[in-house]
Amino acid sequence: xxxxxxxxxxxxxxxxxxSTCSKDGEPNTTVISQVWYVxxxxxxxxxxxxxxxxxxxxxxxxxxxxxxxxxxxxxYGLDIEFVRSETDGDLFDDMDMKLQAIASMSGMEDVFxxxxxxxxxxHKVSELPL
Amino acid sequence: xxxxxxFEVINKGFGHLGTASNDKMPAHTDTLGAVVNDRxxxxxxxxxxxxxxxxLSNLQDNGKATVFIGVVSHEAYQFKGQFxxxxxxxxxxxxxxxxxxxxxxxVMSEMGLPKPAVERLFGVEPDTGITIKINEVFVQxxxxxxxxxxxx
Numbered sequence: 001x002x003x004x005x006x007x008x009x010x011x012x013x014x015x016x017x018x019s020t021c022s023k024d025g026e027p028n029t030t031v032i033s034q035v036w037y038v039x040x041x042x043x044x045x046x047x048x049x050x051x052x053x054x055x056x057x058x059x060x061x062x063x064x065x066x067x068x069x070x071x072x073x074x075x076y077g078l079d080i081e082f083v084r085s086e087t088d089g090d091l092f093d094d095m096d097m098k099l100q101a102i103a104s105m106s107g108m109e110d111v112f113x114x115x116x117x118x119x120x121x122x123h124k125v126s127e128l129p130l
Numbered sequence: 131x132x133x134x135x136x137f138e139v140i141n142k143g144f145g146h147l148g149t150a151s152n153d154k155m156p157a158h159t160d161t162l163g164a165v166v167n168d169r170x171x172x173x174x175x176x177x178x179x180x181x182x183x184x185x186l187s188n189l190q191d192n193g194k195a196t197v198f199i200g201v202v203s204h205e206a207y208q209f210k211g212q213f214x215x216x217x218x219x220x221x222x223x224x225x226x227x228x229x230x231x232x233x234x235x236x237v238m239s240e241m242g243l244p245k246p247a248v249e250r251l252f253g254v255e256p257d258t259g260i261t262i263k264i265n266e267v268f269v270q271x272x273x274x275x276x277x278x279x280x281x282x
Contacts, residue, residue, distance in 0.1 A: 014243075015196075017146040017158055017160075019146075019148040019149075019150075019157065019158040020156055021150035021154045021155035022154075023154070025150050025152070025154055025192055025194060026150070026194055026210075027148040027149050027150040027156050027158075027194055027195070027196045028148060028156075028194050028196055029140065029146045029147070029148030029156075029158050029196055029197070029198045029208075029210075030208075030270065031146070031198060031200065031206070039216065049276060049277070051146075051276070051277060052277065054177060060153055060154050062154070063156060064155070064156045064157050066158070070241075070243055070247075071247060072243060072244075072247050072250070073247040073248060073250045073251045075251070077157075079155075108243040112272070127181055129179055129181065130181075130250050130251060130254075
C-alpha cells in the first residue's frame with residue numbers, strides 16, 4: 001500500500017490537507033503539519049485541537065488526506081479510516097517532539113499541543129495527475 | 131455577507147475545497163485563487179479540472195462544500211456553503227490567479243523548495259471556477275479563536 005516512493009511526502013516539510021465528513025454529509029477540510037508513516041498499511045495524524053475534524057471522525061471514521069513530496073511536488077491522495085488513538089509510547093513521543101519543533105520554528109509554541117496520535121488504516125493510495 | 135476581514139486571505143491565499151459523496155466519503159482539491167462575487171454572498175474558487183474530478187462529482191450529487199483558505203502568516207478561515215455552479219474562468223480571473231501563483235512560487239522557492247517542482251503545481255493555470263454560496267465562516271487561524279464562527 002504505502003511504498004518507498006511515498007515516504008518523502010511524509011516528512012512534514014510540506015503541509016498535508018485532511019478532509020472528513022459528518023454523519024449528515026457535511027464535509028470539513030483542514031491543514032495538518034504531517035502525516036506519519038506507521039507501517040505499510042497505517043499512518044498517524046496528530047490530534048491537537050478538539051475540532052470539527054475530531055467530531056466528524058467520531059461520527060464517520062473515513063477520511064481523505066493528500067501528501068506532497070516537497071522536492072518534486074508529487075502528490076498522493078490517501079483514503080483512510082480511523083482505527084485508534086495513542087496517548088503514549090514511542091510514536092506519540094516522536095510526534096510530540098516533531099510538533100514542538102515545528103511550533104518553535106513557526107512561533108506557535110503556546111498553541112500546538114499533541115493530545116493524541118490518531119492511527120488510520122490506509123485503504124488506497126492514488127497519485128494525483130499533475 | 132462574507133466578512134470584510136476575510137477578503138485579503140481569500141484574494142491572496144491558497145485553499146483546499148472539500149466535499150463529500152452521497153455515501154459520506156470526503157474528497158478535496160487545491161484552489162489556485164478565488165474571487166468574492168459582487169453581492170458578497172458567494173465565492174468562485176479557481177481549480178484544475180484534471181485534479182478535481184471527484185470533487186466536481188460530489189458537488190453535483192451532494193452540493194455541500196467547505197473551503198479552508200490560509201496565508202503564510204497562518205491566518206486562515208473556513209467557508210461552508212452550497213455549490214452553485216462550475217464554469218470556465220474569465221480572463222480577469224486567470225490574470226488574478228497568475229499574479230497570486232507567481233508570487234507564491236517565489237515565496238516557496240525562497241523557502242528552499244525547488245522552483246521547477248513548485249511550478250508543476252502552481253505554474254499551471256486553473257481552468258474551472260467553482261462557485262459556492264457561503265452560509266457560514268469560521269476562524270481557522272491556530273489558537274484559542276480557532277473554530278469560532280464569524281457573523282456573516
